[in-house]
Amino acid sequence: MAIPYPHFIATEKAAMDAGLLHPSSPSVILTQDDLKKIAAYKAVEYVESGMVLGLGTGSTAKHAVDRIGELLRQGKLKDIVGIPTSTKTHEQALSLGIPLSDLDAHPAIDLAIDGADEVDPFLNLVKGRGGSLLREKMVEGACKKFIVIVDESKLVNYLGGSGLAMPVEVIKFCWRFTAARLQKLFEEAGCVARLRTFGEKEKEEPYVTDNGNFIVDLYFERSIGDLKAASDAILQLAGVVEHGMFLDMATTVIVAGELGLTVKNK
Numbered sequence: 016m017a018i019p020y021p022h023f024i025a026t027e028k029a030a031m032d033a034g035l036l037h038p039s040s041p042s043v044i045l046t047q048d049d050l051k052k053i054a055a056y057k058a059v060e061y062v063e064s065g066m067v068l069g070l071g072t073g074s075t076a077k078h079a080v081d082r083i084g085e086l087l088r089q090g091k092l093k094d095i096v097g098i099p100t101s102t103k104t105h106e107q108a109l110s111l112g113i114p115l116s117d118l119d120a121h122p123a124i125d126l127a128i129d130g131a132d133e134v135d136p137f138l139n140l141v142k143g144r145g146g147s148l149l150r151e152k153m154v155e156g157a158c159k160k161f162i163v164i165v166d167e168s169k170l171v172n173y174l175g176g177s178g179l180a181m182p183v184e185v186i187k188f189c190w191r192f193t194a195a196r197l198q199k200l201f202e203e204a205g206c207v208a209r210l211r212t213f214g215e216k217e218k219e220e221p222y223v224t225d226n227g228n229f230i231v232d233l234y235f236e237r238s239i240g241d242l243k244a245a246s247d248a249i250l251q252l253a254g255v256v257e258h259g260m261f262l263d264m265a266t267t268v269i270v271a272g273e274l275g276l277t278v279k280n281k
């Protein structure tokens with residue numbers, strides 16, 4: 016859907032770099048994907064030559080990886096090493112000629128840029144609707160600065176508040192047992208746990224992560240309350256590998272919305 020954004024800051028460099036706004040025509044139609052691109056371009060302004068970079072996954076992060084590749088190609092960035100958070104991002108970065116490495120070789124990352132599914136007012140996140148939460152949490156947990164890029168539709172009053180999935184990566188072995196325990200854990204929040212699948216109804220198959228695991232998506236009717244307690248409780252269940260709540264990890268969140276760009280710092 017195309018939405019008019021007459022108030023978007025027409026002189027915003029990120030939007031102009033992204034080729035979406037021009038000073039002579041401040042009133043434009045921007046789609047949700049345009050907003051993602053503008054947020055991504057803004058985040059890449061923080062990238063400096065010589066950095067080790069965590070490369071996120073998803074439709075928003077894709078724009079940031081594209082932009083990093085473009086700046087490398089133009090010689091405006093040099094000596095970058097990227098640590099991808101998924102096989103998909105690995106392939107994208109390879110195709111752009113971004114030199115790649117991993118956490119074994121580069122355990123300290125200067126900056127990671129990634130999208131999110133939900134952002135609460137304290138900059139806690141839900142991530143992993145694209146299935147990459149485990150590698151994202153490992154990479155983004157190892158970086159000095161973690162910039163999250165979102166369009167304003169991702170802002171929520173509390174995590175789980177969008178009514179969309181909060182993902183939990185689980186091992187395949189007896190996943191039904193694990194899903195039932197997860198649902199029970201959040202009974203008071205009206206939790207429903209569902210195995211993530213893909214494909215047509217009759218040919219539906221479980222979604223398998225890059226790590227060979229399944230994802231159980233949790234849906235809540237009400238707030239789950241104390242996020243740290245919820246996180247601890249989930250991680251205590253044998254069978255759970257990781258969950259998609261990223262608590263106290265984002266150092267900056269860049270939001271692109273109707274009124275322009277907002278940069279929120281921790």
Ligand SMILES: O=C[C@H](O)[C@H](O)[C@H](O)COP(=O)(O)O
Nearest residue numbers: 073074075130143145146147
């Ligand atoms: O697993 C996927 C990642 O956590 C993504 O960063 C998240 O799902 C947001 O993706 P998008 O930018 O496509 O909304």
